[in-house]
Amino acid sequence: MFDTLRLDLDDEFPETGRSVAQVLLDVHRSYAGAVTPILSHVHALAHITGGGIPGNLVRVLPEGCEAIVDAGSWRWPTVFRVLMRAGKISLREMRRVFNLGIGMIAVAARDDVEAITAAARSAGIETSLIGEVQAGAHGVRFAER
Numbered sequence: 001m002f003d004t005l006r007l008d009l010d011d012e013f014p015e016t017g018r019s020v021a022q023v024l025l026d027v028h029r030s031y032a033g034a035v036t037p038i039l040s041h042v043h044a045l046a047h048i049t050g051g052g053i054p055g056n057l058v059r060v061l062p063e064g065c066e067a068i069v070d071a072g073s074w075r076w077p078t079v080f081r082v083l084m085r086a087g088k089i090s091l092r093e094m095r096r097v098f099n100l101g102i103g104m105i106a107v108a109a110r111d112d113v114e115a116i117t118a119a120a121r122s123a124g125i126e127t128s129l130i131g132e133v134q135a136g137a138h139g140v141r142f143a144e145r
Helices: 020-024 032-041 052-060 078-087 091-097 110-122
Strands: 042-047 065-070 104-108 131-135 139-143
Touching: 032 042, 032 104, 032 110, 042 052, 052 065, 052 091, 052 104, 052 139, 078 091, 104 110
Parallel strands: 065 139
Antiparallel strands: 042 104, 065 131
């Protein structure tokens, strides 16, 4: 993939001001500090890893429930935008493969969103309300703004 960009590890990764090595070696964020205090407020947690949001969120949805993800509710980290352009990767493939900056999804009642957001903020984790779960075909659907 980096042959397409023609970058070595010491080169600057486009639009980041950091080297390719620094971008690739970013430390994985731990969500324990944000999640532990709010476990009683959450119906489910989905750790978004390989398989992206569709491949991971669907695992915590009961049959007959569909997650509608607002595709414009958060900004992708620069690295994903660069990779998409440089690799000529489709939006569908980006969503299928990468987390696009959403590392953990808490599925909860609307009344619990404020408590969950406050706990994440206290742990230094930015949050976004990215969608809702409703009755429907079991799966994840992206809604475009």
